[in-house]
Amino acid sequence: MSARELAGRALARAIREETAAQASALAAAGRPARLVIVTATDDDASGWYVRSLAKAASGVGVECEVVDLGPAADAATIRRELTGRSADPQVSGVMLQTPLPPGASAAELAEAIAVEKDVDGANPWSLGRLAAGRPAFAPATAEAVVRLLAHYEVPLAGRPAVVVGRSTVVGKPLAQLLLDRDATVTVCHSRTADLVAVTRSGELVVAAVGRTHLIGPEYVSPGAVVVDVGTNPTPDGGLAGDVDPAVAAHADALSPVPGGVGPVTTALLLAHTVTAAI
Amino acid sequence: MSARELAGRALARAIREETAAQASALAAAGRPARLVIVTATDDDASGWYVRSLAKAASGVGVECEVVDLGPAADAATIRRELTGRSADPQVSGVMLQTPLPPGASAAELAEAIAVEKDVDGANPWSLGRLAAGRPAFAPATAEAVVRLLAHYEVPLAGRPAVVVGRSTVVGKPLAQLLLDRDATVTVCHSRTADLVAVTRSGELVVAAVGRTHLIGPEYVSPGAVVVDVGTNPTPDGGLAGDVDPAVAAHADALSPVPGGVGPVTTALLLAHTVTAAI
Incomplete structure (x- = not known):
C-alpha cells in the first residue's frame, strides 16, 4: 500500500490561470496588479525564492518589483520602504522577504505593510483579523495547506488535526484556518512531551517545523492524511520536507516536497496580489 | 477525595493592591488612570457587570466613566465614540461592552480602539500582536486563566492543555497564551467529534463555552486540572459554570464559579488600565 500523493502542481496551475485572467482584465483597464517584494539579505535560498516568485508573477501578467535594500539595511530604512510602498496607489501587494538583518523583527516591521496590501499575511493585524473572522489575507503557505486539502x-x-510547529508565519495562522473549517486543532512544538503520541492522535497531520524528515513513520497513524510544509535545503542543492517519505507506506495521503504545498503557495501570493488590486 | 479549589479572590486582591498603589502614584502625579466603558444595550447582566466593574475601579482609585449610548445606537455612533475616546489623552483604557445592537460587530468596532488603550484585548490587532509576540493587552478573561494557573x-x-470553546474573546487568545507557556494546546468546540475523548486527553482542561455544567465527570481524566470560565445565569439570579461541580470528585484541582476566574478578570482589567496610563 502506498499513500495518495497530494501533488500541488495542478491546483497551482488552476489558480494561476484564474489569476492570469484577472490580471489581464486589470491591465486592460489600465490598472495592472503590481507586487513589491522588499528584501534585505544576501541569503542564497531567499534570493532563489524571490527570483522564482518574480518569474511566476511575469508568467501570469502581474508586475513584480524587487526592492533590494541589501544586508546592511537598518530597520528604519526597511520600515520606511514598506510604509512608502503601501501608500503608493500603483502598488497592490507588498511583501517583506526574510531573513532580515540582525536586530530587525519581521513581525514588528510587517506592521508597516497596509493590511489591504499584506498579500502574505505578515502583519500581525492580518493574523488577528483572520482569528476574529474579519477580512484579511492569510499567510500564503498556511492557506496553501487548506487549499490543497480542499482540492483533494x-x-x-469535526476531525482531529495536529499542526507540528507554532510559528507566526505558518503554524499559528494554519491553526486558525483549520479551526474555521471546524477541525479540532492541536498545536504541538519542540517542548511537547511525547510528540509521537500527539501526532498519532491526528487524522490530519501538518508538519511545519523546518527539520528534515523529523516526522517518521512511527509519528503517523495508519490512514492519516499528512501535509508537509517543510522546505529544508539538502547538501546537493535540492529540497527535503519535514516528513520522512517512508510515511507513505501507511498514510492515506501525503504531500510531496517539492511539488506539494510550495507551488500552491506561490500561486496564492499572486492570486492575493490580484485580489488586492481589484 | 476532592479537588483543590483554584479560588481567585486572594489573587484578585493582590492584583488590586498593586494596581491601587500604581493608581495612587499616577493620581499624585496629576495624571489619574481613567477607564471608559462604552455600552449600547439594556441587557440586565451587562448592566450588572458594568456597575460591578465601576465599583471595583473606584475601589482601587481608577476613574471609570460609563458612556451609555443606549440599545438603539448604530455602529457609526459607537465607532465614533471609541475613536474619540481613544484619541483623548485623559483616557488610559477603552472597553466596548457586549452585547451590541443588531447589525453591530464587536470585532469590527473594536478596531476603533487604539491598541495601547485596548485594555480588554478586543481589537483583532491586539490578538494578532499577542500571537506574533508583540506588545498587546490580552483579553482579561484569557489572561485571568493563566494568571490563576501560575498563582497555584x-x-x-510540555503538557497537554485542552481549551473547550473557540471564541475570539476567550478560547482563541487563551490558546495563544497557553502556547506561549509551552503547553501543547488543543482547541475543541461544538463540531468536535468525540469531545469526551479529547477533553480526557488533557492534563489541563479549560471550559469556555457558555453552557451550564456541560463538562461532566466523564469528560475529565483523574488528576486533571480544570478551569471553569463559564458564567451562565441561573434561574435564581446566580451564576453557574460550564463545569459540573461533580468533576471535583476526581480532578486534581477545579476553579469555582463564582469566585474563580471572574474576580481575577475584573482585577486585570483595572491593572491593564493602570499599565496603559503609566
Whole structure:
C-alpha cells in the first residue's frame, strides 16, 4: 500500500490561470496588479525564492518589483520602504522577504505593510483579523495547506488535526484556518512531551517545523492524511520536507516536497496580489 | 477525595493592591488612570457587570466613566465614540461592552480602539500582536486563566492543555497564551467529534463555552486540572459554570464559579488600565 500523493502542481496551475485572467482584465483597464517584494539579505535560498516568485508573477501578467535594500539595511530604512510602498496607489501587494538583518523583527516591521496590501499575511493585524473572522489575507503557505486539502476533498469538520510547529508565519495562522473549517486543532512544538503520541492522535497531520524528515513513520497513524510544509535545503542543492517519505507506506495521503504545498503557495501570493488590486 | 479549589479572590486582591498603589502614584502625579466603558444595550447582566466593574475601579482609585449610548445606537455612533475616546489623552483604557445592537460587530468596532488603550484585548490587532509576540493587552478573561494557573503553580510546559470553546474573546487568545507557556494546546468546540475523548486527553482542561455544567465527570481524566470560565445565569439570579461541580470528585484541582476566574478578570482589567496610563 502506498499513500495518495497530494501533488500541488495542478491546483497551482488552476489558480494561476484564474489569476492570469484577472490580471489581464486589470491591465486592460489600465490598472495592472503590481507586487513589491522588499528584501534585505544576501541569503542564497531567499534570493532563489524571490527570483522564482518574480518569474511566476511575469508568467501570469502581474508586475513584480524587487526592492533590494541589501544586508546592511537598518530597520528604519526597511520600515520606511514598506510604509512608502503601501501608500503608493500603483502598488497592490507588498511583501517583506526574510531573513532580515540582525536586530530587525519581521513581525514588528510587517506592521508597516497596509493590511489591504499584506498579500502574505505578515502583519500581525492580518493574523488577528483572520482569528476574529474579519477580512484579511492569510499567510500564503498556511492557506496553501487548506487549499490543497480542499482540492483533494479531505474532510476537516469535526476531525482531529495536529499542526507540528507554532510559528507566526505558518503554524499559528494554519491553526486558525483549520479551526474555521471546524477541525479540532492541536498545536504541538519542540517542548511537547511525547510528540509521537500527539501526532498519532491526528487524522490530519501538518508538519511545519523546518527539520528534515523529523516526522517518521512511527509519528503517523495508519490512514492519516499528512501535509508537509517543510522546505529544508539538502547538501546537493535540492529540497527535503519535514516528513520522512517512508510515511507513505501507511498514510492515506501525503504531500510531496517539492511539488506539494510550495507551488500552491506561490500561486496564492499572486492570486492575493490580484485580489488586492481589484 | 476532592479537588483543590483554584479560588481567585486572594489573587484578585493582590492584583488590586498593586494596581491601587500604581493608581495612587499616577493620581499624585496629576495624571489619574481613567477607564471608559462604552455600552449600547439594556441587557440586565451587562448592566450588572458594568456597575460591578465601576465599583471595583473606584475601589482601587481608577476613574471609570460609563458612556451609555443606549440599545438603539448604530455602529457609526459607537465607532465614533471609541475613536474619540481613544484619541483623548485623559483616557488610559477603552472597553466596548457586549452585547451590541443588531447589525453591530464587536470585532469590527473594536478596531476603533487604539491598541495601547485596548485594555480588554478586543481589537483583532491586539490578538494578532499577542500571537506574533508583540506588545498587546490580552483579553482579561484569557489572561485571568493563566494568571490563576501560575498563582497555584500549575506547570504548563510540555503538557497537554485542552481549551473547550473557540471564541475570539476567550478560547482563541487563551490558546495563544497557553502556547506561549509551552503547553501543547488543543482547541475543541461544538463540531468536535468525540469531545469526551479529547477533553480526557488533557492534563489541563479549560471550559469556555457558555453552557451550564456541560463538562461532566466523564469528560475529565483523574488528576486533571480544570478551569471553569463559564458564567451562565441561573434561574435564581446566580451564576453557574460550564463545569459540573461533580468533576471535583476526581480532578486534581477545579476553579469555582463564582469566585474563580471572574474576580481575577475584573482585577486585570483595572491593572491593564493602570499599565496603559503609566
